Amino acid sequence: MGILKPITEWATSPWGQSVPIHIAWFLIWLAALAGLLFLIVHAIYVRYFAKAEEYADGGSRMPEAVLPARVPRHSLAARLFHWIMAASMFTLLVTAFLPRVGVQFDWVTYHWIAGTVLTISILFHIIHASFWLDFWAIWPDKADLVDAGKRMRRFFGQPAPPPRKFAKYPLENKLYHGAIIATGLAAIGTGVFMMFRVRTIFFPRNPYLFRDMTWGLMYVLHGLAGVGLIALVMVHVYFAVRPEKRGITESMIFGSMRRDFYLSHYDPQRWQVNHVRERPGAD
Numbered sequence: 001m002g003i004l005k006p007i008t009e010w011a012t013s014p015w016g017q018s019v020p021i022h023i024a025w026f027l028i029w030l031a032a033l034a035g036l037l038f039l040i041v042h043a044i045y046v047r048y049f050a051k052a053e054e055y056a057d058g059g060s061r062m063p064e065a066v067l068p069a070r071v072p073r074h075s076l077a078a079r080l081f082h083w084i085m086a087a088s089m090f091t092l093l094v095t096a097f098l099p100r101v102g103v104q105f106d107w108v109t110y111h112w113i114a115g116t117v118l119t120i121s122i123l124f125h126i127i128h129a130s131f132w133l134d135f136w137a138i139w140p141d142k143a144d145l146v147d148a149g150k151r152m153r154r155f156f157g158q159p160a161p162p163p164r165k166f167a168k169y170p171l172e173n174k175l176y177h178g179a180i181i182a183t184g185l186a187a188i189g190t191g192v193f194m195m196f197r198v199r200t201i202f203f204p205r206n207p208y209l210f211r212d213m214t215w216g217l218m219y220v221l222h223g224l225a226g227v228g229l230i231a232l233v234m235v236h237v238y239f240a241v242r243p244e245k246r247g248i249t250e251s252m253i254f255g256s257m258r259r260d261f262y263l264s265h266y267d268p269q270r271w272q273v274n275h276v277r278e279r280p281g282a283d
């Protein structure tokens with residue numbers, strides 16, 4: 001419990017036991033500051049220090065003519081999930097943290113409703129990604145790790161061949177997705193139980209479901225996941241609005257990206273596009 005002390009608030013239970021009740025709220029500012037610092041440092045690095053992107057060409061050439069003008073990337077179902085999830089995530093962040101920084105309103109009802117929407121949307125996403133999408137596309141593979149080694153050596157000025165172009169999701173996106181899984185599932189797993197502490201339409205209120213210490217640790221985990229999500233969401237939105245990522249953001253809105261964007265960033269062998277146009281003249 002010692003390591004929790006500086007980042008949590010404690011109270012004495014009716015039975016005289018000292019229990020954590022939630023995170024210390026300065027963590028909200030710390031997370032926002034960490035997110036802000038990341039994007040300032042990243043923006044300065046890209047603007048003044050980063051070298052032009054360079055990729056190995058081996059095997060990744062594909063004649064433009066075999067591709068449609070717009071390369072499909074996200075189905076309508078995947079986009080609807082993304083935006084419903086995003087709307088519920090923003091609602092959760094705003095309803096959870098505005099009251100902690102001085103904007104008082106009756107937040108709990110909006111919060112558990114948005115929490116329910118997020119939970120259902122994530123359940124849909126897990127089933128959709130497992131059976132309809134390419135489940136393994138979002139997990140790091142061997143080529144990612146080999147290329148990450150090359151990129152790291154080049155970053156530190158050591159000799160290394162250029163990395164390959166990316167599969168559908170670059171390693172950074174895969175790692176980000178992993179961080180969102182950890183924080184998102186922690187917030188959802190604890191949030192569902194925390195609904196027993198407030199009045200909802202799902203089950204009768206039962207604050208005696210767990211001991212005070214268990215409830216306290218659950219609130220702390222919920223809060224830690226929540227502040228983690230402040231920084232993660234800031235970083236995500238920052239990348240979404242960066243000019244060089246516009247093609248990706250566009251595809252999350254319209255479902256597809258321009259052919260030249262696809263060809264300049266992705267390796268057609270690592271991300272095979274289903275709707276390949278018939279080669280002109282081929283029989």
Ligand code: HEM
Binds near residue numbers: 022219225227
């Ligand atoms: C982005 C995700 C989320 C964030 C940032 C977040 C943040 C928070 C925070 C900071 C609190 C106050 C806790 C405290 O006083 O210690 C809270 C309370 C609560 N959260 Fe969340 N939460 C998230 C997701 C969820 C989800 C998915 C659910 C439900 C499935 C949920 C249900 C609740 C409930 C019921 C409470 C009220 C507990 C009470 O007042 O006793 N939350 N949330």
